[in-house]
Amino acid sequence: MDGEFKLVIGRAVREMAQFYSSEESFAIKKGRHLPNRGAVIEVLKDLRRVMFPGYFGTENITDTAPEYFVGNTLTEVYVVLKKQIETALLYENEEHKTEEEISDQAMKICKKFFSLLPGIQQMLLKDAQAGFDGDPAAKSKEEIIFSYPGLFAIFVYRIAHELYLMDVPFIPRIMTEYAHSRTGIDINSGATIGEYFFIDHGTGVVIGETTCIGNHVKLYQGVTLGALSTRSGQQLAGVKRHPTIQDNVTIYSGATILGGETVIGEECVIAGSAFITSSVPPRTKVTVKSPELTFKGPVDSNVWE
Structure with missing residues (x-):
């Protein structure tokens, strides 16, 4: 180790050691x-x-x-x-x-x-x-x-x-x-989840701490049951900030449902990619209008080479 590198290491050691003494998270x-x-x-x-x-x-x-x-x-x-x-x-x-x-x-x-x-x-x-x-x-x-x-x-x-x-x-x-x-x-241990629960495929599912899920609920990949805003941080601790999902609800991939006052009524079906921040009455099918697809052609085969 050359002299210049020793100086670099020494400076890093001093700065980090000082940070250890001032940062509360390091004070076990x-x-x-x-x-x-x-x-x-x-x-x-x-x-x-x-x-x-x-x-x-x-x-x-x-x-x-x-x-x-x-x-x-x-x-x-x-x-x-x-x-x-x-x-x-x-x-x-x-x-x-x-x-x-x-x-x-x-x-x-x-x-x-x-x-x-x-x-x-x-x-x-x-x-x-x-x-x-x-x-x-x-x-x-x-x-x-x-x-x-x-x-x-x-x-x-x-x-x-x-x-x-x-x-x-x-x-x-x-x-x-x-x-x-x-x-x-990601299922927070504080969530309340009823019986006969199924997550299909699963990757990307998030279920927040104060979420309430009833019986016979099915989620697909990418579903988020989250909070509307966490800008208030610790001031929201203990507050109901995640949605309630009642019995016999199916939520398809990529849907996002936010807010502690949001209730998805029983037997609802929530389409993929839906973004919901208010309650949905029981036995409702929530769909998302498909974006308009535009096709231009013929395609030059060289584009794909």
């Missing part, structure tokens, strides 16, 4: 740690094996007692998840609770969360059925479970949502952003 709270992202992802992988045994691991519940497989796996998940919840709670511990109190809080969260798992599994099976019923290209429910990114994103959401409702910091977001990175589907 003393004696505290953020949750381990890898550990949280492993929890999701193990829970996926429990929800859909035989699809994502080597277990075969027809050959062994399912109670043994589920019990052993959930015990392992509990150990990891409780530790990560404790870490998250300790980091956000503004009430100055003792470590024993935090551990007890994490235990209570885990007890409630694990009690909800059978119900989550039933919801996911309905989601898989919705995928099969709604996609003529699907050959079986097994294909939906094993291959479809939409169901994977919904699985992660349903796990993360319960932890969100219990005010667990960081972990729900880690989970949903993992699904987002894997699938291109």
Whole structure:
């Protein structure tokens, strides 16, 4: 390393070190740690094996007692998840609770969360059925479970949502952003989504934090259920700013529906590329007028060479 480059490195080190001391985001709270992202992802992988045994691991519940497989796996998940919840709670511990109190809080969260798992599994099976019923290209429910990114994103959401409702910091977001990175589907863990939910193709779907979705709803790729404006930033925290989608609604690709007061009534069909910022009455078909296509010819074949 020549002398000139050493000077460049030295200047960068000084400037960045000064920035570390002045920027609040770099000031990790003393004696505290953020949750381990890898550990949280492993929890999701193990829970996926429990929800859909035989699809994502080597277990075969027809050959062994399912109670043994589920019990052993959930015990392992509990150990990891409780530790990560404790870490998250300790980091956000503004009430100055003792470590024993935090551990007890994490235990209570885990007890409630694990009690909800059978119900989550039933919801996911309905989601898989919705995928099969709604996609003529699907050959079986097994294909939906094993291959479809939409169901994977919904699985992660349903796990993360319960932890969100219990005010667990960081972990729900880690989970949903993992699904987002894997699938291109961004479902905030705070959204409320009913049963028999299906996302076809999926890429580019965005579902905001305060979105409410009823039962038997189907979305296609590129759908955005978002807020009208986020210019007010944190002033909007906790405010209903995303739309409500009632039962039996189908929303086609590229449609955008915005606003906390916007309600899409039951049994509506929303055409692709629609842009909606006000409520739509039940049993309405919303279409988009096709742009006029202009054809000029004959075309010079040299243009395409």
